Amino acid sequence: MTDRSPTPNPFDWLDAHAARRTAAGLRRWLRHRVSDDPVLDLASNDYLGLARHPEVAEAVAAAAKEWGAGSTGSRLVTGSTTVHRDLEAAAAAHVGAEAGLVFSSGYLANLGAVTALAGPGTLIVSDARNHASLVDACRLSRARVEIVPHLDVAAVENTLAVRTEERALVITDGVFSVDGAIAPVAELLTVARRHGAGLLVDEAHALGVVGEGGRGTVHAAGLAGAPDVVVTSVLSKSLGSQGGLVLGPARVIEHLVDTARSFIFDTGLAPATAAGALAALRLLAGHPELATGVRDRAREISAIARSLGLDSPEPHGAVAAVLVGEAEAAVAAADLCLSLGVRVGCFRPPSVPDGISRLRVTARADLTDADVERARAALAAVAARLNSQA
Numbered sequence: 001m002t003d004r005s006p007t008p009n010p011f012d013w014l015d016a017h018a019a020r021r022t023a024a025g026l027r028r029w030l031r032h033r034v035s036d037d038p039v040l041d042l043a044s045n046d047y048l049g050l051a052r053h054p055e056v057a058e059a060v061a062a063a064a065k066e067w068g069a070g071s072t073g074s075r076l077v078t079g080s081t082t083v084h085r086d087l088e089a090a091a092a093a094h095v096g097a098e099a100g101l102v103f104s105s106g107y108l109a110n111l112g113a114v115t116a117l118a119g120p121g122t123l124i125v126s127d128a129r130n131h132a133s134l135v136d137a138c139r140l141s142r143a144r145v146e147i148v149p150h151l152d153v154a155a156v157e158n159t160l161a162v163r164t165e166e167r168a169l170v171i172t173d174g175v176f177s178v179d180g181a182i183a184p185v186a187e188l189l190t191v192a193r194r195h196g197a198g199l200l201v202d203e204a205h206a207l208g209v210v211g212e213g214g215r216g217t218v219h220a221a222g223l224a225g226a227p228d229v230v231v232t233s234v235l236s237k238s239l240g241s242q243g244g245l246v247l248g249p250a251r252v253i254e255h256l257v258d259t260a261r262s263f264i265f266d267t268g269l270a271p272a273t274a275a276g277a278l279a280a281l282r283l284l285a286g287h288p289e290l291a292t293g294v295r296d297r298a299r300e301i302s303a304i305a306r307s308l309g310l311d312s313p314e315p316h317g318a319v320a321a322v323l324v325g326e327a328e329a330a331v332a333a334a335d336l337c338l339s340l341g342v343r344v345g346c347f348r349p350p351s352v353p354d355g356i357s358r359l360r361v362t363a364r365a366d367l368t369d370a371d372v373e374r375a376r377a378a379l380a381a382v383a384a385r386l387n388s389q390a
């Protein structure tokens with residue numbers, strides 16, 4: 001007879017794990033959202049306020065009528081449409097790259113680009129604060145990965161200089177999401193070139209925000225179209241849509257179509273979603289002031305935080321950070337803002353490598369002066385709470 005003695009449930013350990021994370025203030029919860037939410041949203045990545053722009057919504061609806069809900073298959077099998085092609089051409093033209101390729105998310109664009117360009121026999125040199133999708137891409141690539149201190153060009157050079165691998169790739173965020181720093185892309189490319197390495201820059205937080213017309217850090221550094229630079233980016237932030245991009249030399253793009261597993265074995269981005277991103281990109285191209293608008297608003301919010309005695313470094317992109325300290329205090333501060341009608345983001349370990357939990361207050365190009373006053377009132381309450389606890 002089979003032994004039916006009770007065995008512990010194999011997922012029992014999850015309860016203790018969840019309790020530990022809750023006690024440390026690290027637990028993540030989904031928050032329900034309604035479409036007519038009266039809360040002022042300063043937590044989203046819709047940097048230019050284009051996600052609900054009428055022209056964008058119209059383009060999505062028209063493409064959905066034409067193509068339906070999905071792309072019906074991998075881009076290589078059934079899923080590549082004129083919308084994808086036009087979006088790729090427009091995105092490449094915007095940042096001055098030779099060619100482009102759309103992925104179904106920014107995460108998958110990074111996985112695809114890094115794993116197709118680096119593998120066993122390649123050294124990857126990666127900034128310590130690169131986005132999680134680049135970190136995962138490095139792990140998946142099976143290349144040797146050296147993590148270098150944040151923004152440390154000399155460390156990149158030293159690491160490249162002693163490598164034994166034939167090929168090397170330096171990877172960095174263009175604008176870092178946690179501290180808002182801008183990568184020294186020109187200096188990185190100089191050292192990469194000295195050592196025969198390629199450079200990959202993730203412009204997720206820079207597209208639509210940094211540089212003239214929001215063309216990103218690579219363009220702003222005068223490196224648009226460089227034959228040894230690959231840009232990745234997202235359609236999910238300033239373009240208000242979903243999806244990812246790789247932009248660079250045509251032969252790199254052709255290699256990705258041929259070998260990038262997250263492109264080949266993934267259903268293509270829905271044409272309607274691509275059409276929304278294309279409409280947003282056209283709005284950005286026609287209104288370069290959107291990029292300066294969001295940067296100005298972010299600086300304004302950060303200056304307000306400082307005027308209230310809060311610690312907020314001058315932002316270079318769309319996000320004003322307000323440093324709080326302990327994870328629990330940052331969560332309580334974000335909750336306080338929400339109770340006052342303002343939603344802000346909250347970064348805690350492990351998303352903050354320096355261990356300082358912080359509010360992440362995202363500006364948008366379409367914020368009004370009245371919105372900024374609401375943000376001021378919420379930050380004033382945070383400052384009062386933190387002062388009373390000091």
Ligand SMILES: Cc1ncc(COP(=O)(O)O)c(C=O)c1O
Nearest residue numbers: 105106107131133204234236243
């Ligand atoms: C720097 C960076 N790269 C890539 C991604 C992934 O993009 P997506 O959300 O479109 O998958 C993000 C998104 O949070 C990001 O911040």
